[in-house]
Amino acid sequence: MRVVTLASSSSGNATLVQAGATAVLVDAGLSARVLAARLRQAGCEPASLAGIVLTHEHGDHTSGALALARHYNLPLYGDGRTLAAVAANPRQASTVDERPVTMAAHPVGTSWQIGSLQITSFAVPHDAVAPCGYLIGTPAWRVCIATDCGELTDVMLAQLRQAHLLILEANHDRARLLRGPYTTSLKRRILGPTGHLANDQTAEALWTLLDDTPRWVWLAHLSRTNNTPDLAHTTVAGRLGTRRLRAARLSVLPPTGGPVWDSSQLLAAGQR
Numbered sequence: 001m002r003v004v005t006l007a008s009s010s011s012g013n014a015t016l017v018q019a020g021a022t023a024v025l026v027d028a029g030l031s032a033r034v035l036a037a038r039l040r041q042a043g044c045e046p047a048s049l050a051g052i053v054l055t056h057e058h059g060d061h062t063s064g065a066l067a068l069a070r071h072y073n074l075p076l077y078g079d080g081r082t083l084a085a086v087a088a089n090p091r092q093a094s095t096v097d098e099r100p101v102t103m104a105a106h107p108v109g110t111s112w113q114i115g116s117l118q119i120t121s122f123a124v125p126h127d128a129v130a131p132c133g134y135l136i137g138t139p140a141w142r143v144c145i146a147t148d149c150g151e152l153t154d155v156m157l158a159q160l161r162q163a164h165l166l167i168l169e170a171n172h173d174r175a176r177l178l179r180g181p182y183t184t185s186l187k188r189r190i191l192g193p194t195g196h197l198a199n200d201q202t203a204e205a206l207w208t209l210l211d212d213t214p215r216w217v218w219l220a221h222l223s224r225t226n227n228t229p230d231l232a233h234t235t236v237a238g239r240l241g242t243r244r245l246r247a248a249r250l251s252v253l254p255p256t257g258g259p260v261w262d263s264s265q266l267l268a269a270g271q272r
């Protein structure tokens, strides 16, 4: 299984997940043109995707979804309420290309198969119509993607625990957000139970989750205004301590993507 991040920040999110001949894009929060270019850079022809899987309707996750789906004739997967919200968004729908897009609705909390990938969605607390995270994988390997959540619930922890690669939000540093330029109402939204995870919340969750089992952790969806890669890494690494850090390979995702996780290379390197 191979996972490539194509974008991760408050201004755009997209992750490529591949196993065998099956490839899916989780979220499509960049223009279709940029997404297609980054997919090709990652060695994936956009038309070969089996579909685009959406976590929720916010623009930083869906801005290129309809256009990419139309252009390459790809189905959109997600909860029916999320798909309806994306289709109803005039900024999404207003493209010259009006070809219909196949919408494959799967309620939050269900599992389904796309080619060789098993997809399981689970609810996350966030201010969208039906926000969810995904556990995606094969019988051998699994990635869990959980961004855009105000709190970490037991349901989320149970899904994250099943994954080898954890892509978990570390959106902001609390102090930096509070003294930063955002309006009081926006700060309240981000800090609230359906907003975004602060570095210390992510650190606490990972401390609970991680044991001596080798896992890979990608800190994701960093705010460019209210966080830095150093702050996120230092906060999480500081809480985890030496023993847990030895088992967990911790990285911070850059906003423009790049990092690749490849299970075949891990096996070759004897890191399983």
Ligand SMILES: [Zn+2]
Pocket (backbone or CB within 6 Å): 009, 010, 013, 058, 060, 061, 148, 221
């Ligand atoms: Zn987001």
Ligand SMILES: [Zn+2]
Pocket (backbone or CB within 6 Å): 056, 058, 126, 128, 148
């Ligand atoms: Zn969101």
